[in-house]
Amino acid sequence: MKREWNRNAIVYIFLIPVIIHFIVFQIYPFLLSFYLTFMDWKVIGDPEFVGVKHWQHFLSDKLAWKALWNTVMFSVYYIIPTMALGLILALIINSGVKMAGFFKGVFFLPVVTSFVIIAGIWGWLFGGTEAGMINYLISFIGIEPQLFLANSSQALAVLAGLSIFKVGGSTMIYYFAGLQSIDKQLYEAARIDGASAIKIFWKVTFPLLKPIHFYVAITTTIGSFQIFDSAYLLTGGGPNYATTTIVYYLYEQGFTGLNLSYAAVLSYVLFAIILVISLIQRKYLGQESKHY
Amino acid sequence: MLKKVISYTALFILGFCFLLPFVIMIFGSFKDVEFAQLDPLFWIPEDPTLKNYIYIMRDGLFLRWILNSIIVTVIPVASQMIFCAVLGYIFAKKQFPGREAIFWTFMAVIMIPQQLLIIPKFIMFSDFGWINTYWALTVPELWGIMGVFLVRQFLQNIPNDLEEAAYIDGANDIQIFMKVILPLSIPVVATVGTFSFISNWNDLFQPLIYLTQEKMFPVTLGLASMLGKEGNFGFEMAGSAVSFIPTFLIFLFFQRYFTEGIQMSGLK
Numbered sequence: 001m002k003r004e005w006n007r008n009a010i011v012y013i014f015l016i017p018v019i020i021h022f023i024v025f026q027i028y029p030f031l032l033s034f035y036l037t038f039m040d041w042k043v044i045g046d047p048e049f050v051g052v053k054h055w056q057h058f059l060s061d062k063l064a065w066k067a068l069w070n071t072v073m074f075s076v077y078y079i080i081p082t083m084a085l086g087l088i089l090a091l092i093i094n095s096g097v098k099m100a101g102f103f104k105g106v107f108f109l110p111v112v113t114s115f116v117i118i119a120g121i122w123g124w125l126f127g128g129t130e131a132g133m134i135n136y137l138i139s140f141i142g143i144e145p146q147l148f149l150a151n152s153s154q155a156l157a158v159l160a161g162l163s164i165f166k167v168g169g170s171t172m173i174y175y176f177a178g179l180q181s182i183d184k185q186l187y188e189a190a191r192i193d194g195a196s197a198i199k200i201f202w203k204v205t206f207p208l209l210k211p212i213h214f215y216v217a218i219t220t221t222i223g224s225f226q227i228f229d230s231a232y233l234l235t236g237g238g239p240n241y242a243t244t245t246i247v248y249y250l251y252e253q254g255f256t257g258l259n260l261s262y263a264a265v266l267s268y269v270l271f272a273i274i275l276v277i278s279l280i281q282r283k284y285l286g287q288e289s290k291h292y
Numbered sequence: 293m294l295k296k297v298i299s300y301t302a303l304f305i306l307g308f309c310f311l312l313p314f315v316i317m318i319f320g321s322f323k324d325v326e327f328a329q330l331d332p333l334f335w336i337p338e339d340p341t342l343k344n345y346i347y348i349m350r351d352g353l354f355l356r357w358i359l360n361s362i363i364v365t366v367i368p369v370a371s372q373m374i375f376c377a378v379l380g381y382i383f384a385k386k387q388f389p390g391r392e393a394i395f396w397t398f399m400a401v402i403m404i405p406q407q408l409l410i411i412p413k414f415i416m417f418s419d420f421g422w423i424n425t426y427w428a429l430t431v432p433e434l435w436g437i438m439g440v441f442l443v444r445q446f447l448q449n450i451p452n453d454l455e456e457a458a459y460i461d462g463a464n465d466i467q468i469f470m471k472v473i474l475p476l477s478i479p480v481v482a483t484v485g486t487f488s489f490i491s492n493w494n495d496l497f498q499p500l501i502y503l504t505q506e507k508m509f510p511v512t513l514g515l516a517s518m519l520g521k522e523g524n525f526g527f528e529m530a531g532s533a534v535s536f537i538p539t540f541l542i543f544l545f546f547q548r549y550f551t552e553g554i555q556m557s558g559l560k
Contacts, residue, residue, distance in 0.1 A: 005464075007459070007464070007465055008386060008388060008465060009464065009465055009466060010378060010381070010382065010386070010465045010466055010469055011382050011386050011388055013466075014375065014378045014379060014382065015379070015382055015394075018375065018379060018435055019394070021434065021435065022398065022401075025409075025413070025431075025432045026401050026404070026409065027401075028412075028416075029409045029411075029412035029413050029416065030401075030404055030408070030409065030412075032412035032415070032416070033408055033409070033411055033412040036411065036412060036415075041415070088302070088306075089306065092299055092302050092303050092306070095295070095299040096299075097296075097299050097300060097303055103303055103306075103307050104551075105543075105547055106307050106310050106311055107306070107307075107310055108543075108547070108550065108551070109310065109311075109314065109543065110310065110313075111550075112490050112494075112539055112542075112543050112550065113494075113536065113539060114493070114494035114496070114512050114535070114536075114539070115494065115496060115512075116494075116496060116512045116515045116516050116519070116532070116535075117317065117515070117532040117535065117536055118313065119519075120317075120515065120519055120528050120529070120532055121313040121316055121317055121529075121532070122313070123519075124316075124525055125313070125316075131331055131332055132332065133316075133332045135332075136332035136333070137332075165310075165313075169310075170554055173551050173554045173555060174554070174555070177555045197295060226405055226406075226407065228407070228497060229496050229497070232496070232500070232516075233496075233516055233519060247407050250407060251407075251497075251500075254411055254414075255414075255500075255501060260411055260414070260415065263411050264408075264411050264412070267405070267407055267408035267411055268408065270405055270407060270408065271403075271404060271405055271408050274403060274405055275403055278403045
């Protein structure tokens with residue numbers, strides 16, 4: 001008994017509180033939220049059982065489907081450019097330039113900066129008048145001032161641009177690690193065969209980065225489904241619901257409209273989407289690890 | 293040669309684009325601006341003034357936001373470093389029934405988006421009386437599974453010999469943790485700390501839900517409220533610049549831990 005305590009005291013002292021914490025702040029809310037989807041939660045008074053009313057409402061709620069569609073469109077604008085930017089940054093950093101460490105830091109800086117700071121600057125850069133910096137720049141090539149965030153067909157793309165800028169640096173880190181792990185002899189061999197730099201990139205480097213492409217694609221997809229901050233800060237979901245993403249809609253329903261039960265339904269929809277993406281990742285990574 | 297020219301050109305153009313927003317923030321914060329008549333190049337440095345900084349400091353509210361941010365960041369950071377180090381050790385080295393089951397149950401919860409948990413947590417915290425208090429932003433963040441995962445990964449690669457030798461010398465496991473494991477784990481624990489710092493300092497969603505009183509806001513939510521209310525770009529940039537200082541310092545000194553942490557969490 002004494003020996004067991006000497007060897008494993010730390011397990012009892014730390015693990016038990018953590019398990020309790022885990023149940024209180026993760027498991028219980030998760031279950032409570034599911035229960036909530038079948039209830040009408042009220043600000044005052046007891047919740048009332050309403051069955052699948054909120055789930056049915058979701059199926060016929062045009063705005064919820066628009067929010068899902070907006071989120072998918074956001075992913076379209078966001079995923080490939082973020083991956084491309086990360087890969088380009090990693091290739092530059094990895095090409096043997098001087099001050100690579102300094103620039104790696106520069107490219108990574110937006111990753112650690114809060115959305116609030118970047119959104120403040122971004123909103124001004126993309127100001128919808130002639131005083132906006134981007135409008136000023138495009139005026140030199142003869143383009144009329146654009147409304148950007150106030151235009152329902154441009155706003156989502158401007159928000160995606162913000163996220164690309166913010167996340168590109170972390171994608172770069174993954175690709176950089178991937179590039180470093182490629183065997184230098186492969187490049188040598190290709191060069192001896194007379195392959196051009198571009199050909200080497202497309203035939204050697206790009207295919208060998210396949211596990212990284214996949215991992216980055218999954219994490220950016222999951223991230224894009226959770227986009228909220230920039231829509232909250234810059235557009236408030238508008239104009240005309242053009243930037244109402246699923247999480248923004250959930251926030252609006254739950255915390256401005258105080259319809260927490262319906263927000264819980266929306267959050268379970270989000271969860272289902274993320275779960276499916278994660279399971280695809282698990283399955284693929286499981287297979288991938290066999291090759292290494 | 294051509295390759296070098298392309299690399300450097302791309303490096304400087306992209307470097308310029310990435311730095312420009314930060315340059316605008318810093319220069320802009322020292323300019324006296326009227327929002328309505330803002331011109332696109334207003335930030336070009338001339339006639340610098342501290343007016344914006346003096347304005348945001350005028351009533352102490354902004355300083356209170358900074359203080360709130362420090363409180364809701366430092367407590368989780370310190371606690372996460374301790375708990376993640378110990379739990380990482382437990383899950384990497386200790387033998388006890390249910391170890392794997394508990395660990396992978398913890399890990400599975402990563403797939404639950406935080407936006408799902410926030411709705412029931414809002415109801416729970418209303419019942420606890422935690423709305424508009426520091427409790428709501430600190431207690432749930434006292435440990436985190438990603439940090440545990442990182443430490444576990446790290447310690448699994450370290451042989452058990454040292455630990456076994458210490459047991460034979462009669463040390464108990466808390467002594468072993470403090471004297472043997474912790475000194476070895478400093479880099480990974482630093483990674484946990486830096487990640488925790490960034491996620492807590494920059495968090496907007498949770499404060500937005502749990503806080504309604506201006507004086508309880510962390511600086512992210514405070515700045516967001518300025519964005520809507522003040523409408524003066526100079527004030528905003530001054531506020532942003534001040535709130536950016538801690539992030540920048542942490543980044544400057546711990547950059548290595550960020551990048552290593554990202555690689556460790558991603559590519560097992």
